[in-house]
Amino acid sequence: RRTMAASSPRVHRAALLVGAAAMSGAGGTTRPRPLQISSPQVQERRVAGIDVLLVRDDLCELAATGVRGNKARKLAAVPGDGPWVSYGGAQSNAAAAITTLAAHSGVPFTYYVRPVPKWLASSPVGNYATLLARGTDVRELRDPADYERLRRHAVGEGPRPDFVCPAAQLIPQGGAWPEAEVGVASLGEALDAHLRARALGGAAVVLPGGTGTTALFLARHVREAPVLVVPCVGGAESLQAQAAQLDRSAGALGIFPTVVEPADKVPFGGLSPTFLATWRSLLDSGIYVDLVYGACAWSTILARAAHSPLAGGVPLTYVHTGGLEGVPSQLARYRRAGMISDEEAAACLEKGRQLEAMG
DSSP states (O other): OEEOOOSSOOOOHHHHHTTTOOOOOGGGOOOOOOOOOOOOEEEEEEETTEEEEEEEGGGOBSTTSSOBHHHHHHTTTOOSSSOEEEEOOTTOHHHHHHHHHHHHHTOOEEEEESOOOHHHHHSOOHHHHHHHHTTOEEEEOOSHHHHHHHHHHHTTSSOOOTTSOTTOEEOOGGGOSGGGHHHHHHHHHHHHHHHHHTTOTTOOEEEEESSSHHHHHHHHHOOSSOEEEEEOSSHHHHHHHHHHHHHHHTTOOOEEOEEOOOSSOOOTTOOOHHHHHHHHHHHHTTOOOOTTHHHHHHHHHHHHTTSTTTOOSSOEEEEOOOOGGGHHHHHHHHHHTTSSOHHHHHHHHHHHHHHHHHO
16 A cells, blocks of 8 residues: 655545435535445455455445446445436446446436447447447547547546536546545445454455556555555556546545556457456356456466565455456457357356356
8 A cells, every 4th residue: 555645635525425425416416325235245266276255346236226346336426316427438337337327217328438330339239238228328529639628527627518518417437536435435344344354464455447446445445454456457557647636536645556567468358368268267266257357357366476465375355346247248259259169158158147146
């Protein structure tokens, strides 16, 4: 854990929200969504000689909405009144979660994307198909400058673009906003309680990271172990920059997770023989993760297990953050690339579904 001195004092707002789950919505309306996420199951596994405590946060659902995992935690404090606006990739897991919650809550949701590939527009699949099926108003921003204006506004670096509804609640890409601390804090408290009960102080808590939001807030709230994050989008520098930016907007505490550089440099969402092999070996060990974030994190864990800061002599605690809904479409890409046969892919999916159902 790295601590930096804040350049100017700020009130730690999000810490005050935990338990009360209060926050201000668009137009100053206070419509808290009560945090109704049970403590995650913790399962024991052994992978390549490493004892693993598998934290099944992927099973934790937000109040029977169908939103699970770290997206449930990031959205636990979103105002109940809308409309909601967000932006990102056409196959974003976060967008799929927001549209699911919006449909459940009866809230209009507008989602801005860069131009959608023609093949995807003509034959929607995956999370993009989910967005359309749930009635999301998907709008393409063909001018890159418009997308950048929206992104900068979302992180507090510019005015609201004129094409965005003034009354809308803007949710930053990936749910990377201070309000995410409400849900993540309860996970941190549950992890601390479990580690204390098992006398496992010092056992590293490891998770994959995109924007680094979950890892940042876990680092604030886990006291019994260091929090390590494997960046799966853009590399270590990108994650550190995003985490620092979010920290400044969420109290500027200067408490950060330790970033573990990925063992393999693979473009985000790219196909990797190492990722696929790691994913298949995890299935054999009773662990079902996604093929993008989870496979990236675990390939790094296994490659660096003998080296600090992953070496420790105590069970490694891995936080399963979800994202399993993206496995079929990603595995289909491996199949089309000839990296796995149709029969093998079908068998892996069936085994994964069985593991997921077992909970």
